[in-house]
Amino acid sequence: GDSVTQMEGPVTLSEEAxxxxxxxxxATGYPSLFWYVQYPGEGLQLLLKATKADDKGSxxxxxxxxxxxxxxxxxxxxxxxxxxxAVYFCALSEGTGRRALTFGSGTRLQVQP
Amino acid sequence: xxxxxxxxxxxxxxxxxxxxxxxxxDMNHEYMSWYRQDxxxxxxxxxxxxxxxxxxQGEVPNGYNVSRSTTEDFPLRxxxxxxxxxxxxxxxxxxxxxxxxxxxxxxxxxxxxxx
Numbered sequence: 202g203d204s205v206t207q208m209e210g211p212v213t214l215s216e217e218a219x220x221x222x223x224x225x226x227x228a229t230g231y232p233s234l235f236w237y238v239q240y241p242g243e244g245l246q247l248l249l250k251a252t253k254a255d256d257k258g259s260x261x262x263x264x265x266x267x268x269x270x271x272x273x274x275x276x277x278x279x280x281x282x283x284x285x286x287a288v289y290f291c292a293l294s295e296g297t298g299r300r301a302l303t304f305g306s307g308t309r310l311q312v313q314p
Numbered sequence: 315x316x317x318x319x320x321x322x323x324x325x326x327x328x329x330x331x332x333x334x335x336x337x338x339x340d341m342n343h344e345y346m347s348w349y350r351q352d353x354x355x356x357x358x359x360x361x362x363x364x365x366x367x368x369x370x371q372g373e374v375p376n377g378y379n380v381s382r383s384t385t386e387d388f389p390l391r392x393x394x395x396x397x398x399x400x401x402x403x404x405x406x407x408x409x410x411x412x413x414x415x416x417x418x419x420x421x422x423x424x425x426x427x428x429x
Binding site: 205235237243244245246247250290301302304305306307 | 318347349354355356357358359362372404406417418419420421422423
């Protein structure tokens with residue numbers, strides 16, 4: 202079945218540092234890929250998405266490129282801020298009958314001033 | 315639009331009690347789903363619905379029932395709560411079709427503790 206593997210956290214960075222959160226996936230078809238963010242005490246919000254190979258999703262300074270050859274969708278940001286502290290989830294959806302999202306376990310990011 | 319709303323925000327139950335978690339959306343989305351979030355496990359699908367009157371099981375359906383009598387509402391019922399159901403529950407919805415790449419919209423969550 203489908204699965205998503207994320208790097209374990211927490212990831213602790215200083216403000217303005219470079220961020221990478223690794224995400225790899227296993228899927229039988231051609232999934233859409235997502236990054237969701239969960240701020241403390243809140244629900245999940247879509248951060249960015251990519252629907253086909255070589256697409257780059259971007260939002261709020263975050264980027265991720267759909268790499269079919271390496272089955273990866275790593276999240277990057279050039280300069281993190283304290284306000285980026287949250288839990289980040291990588292997810293995929295194959296658009297089959299169930300049409301559900303398969304999530305990774307989440308990576309907690311802590312940005313220190 | 316209010317988006318996806320969930321009530322209650324917090325709930326404490328005793329083992330064996332029953333309750334219903336409410337979920338509503340005002341975006342006229344056909345597809346709705348329930349997930350539970352547990353530490354280190356991401357979110358796992360409990361039940362989902364592709365439209366009024368149609369529901370199906372997800373990855374972890376045991377101990378939960380759902381119904382979908384209207385497009386707007388998708389309640390989740392715990393018939394006899396167990397400590398293993400202590401979790402944070404999220405409701406989500408999305409429009410039908412694949413035009414958005416299956417992006418889903420999430421509610422704020424219900425934190426449930428079963429003693």
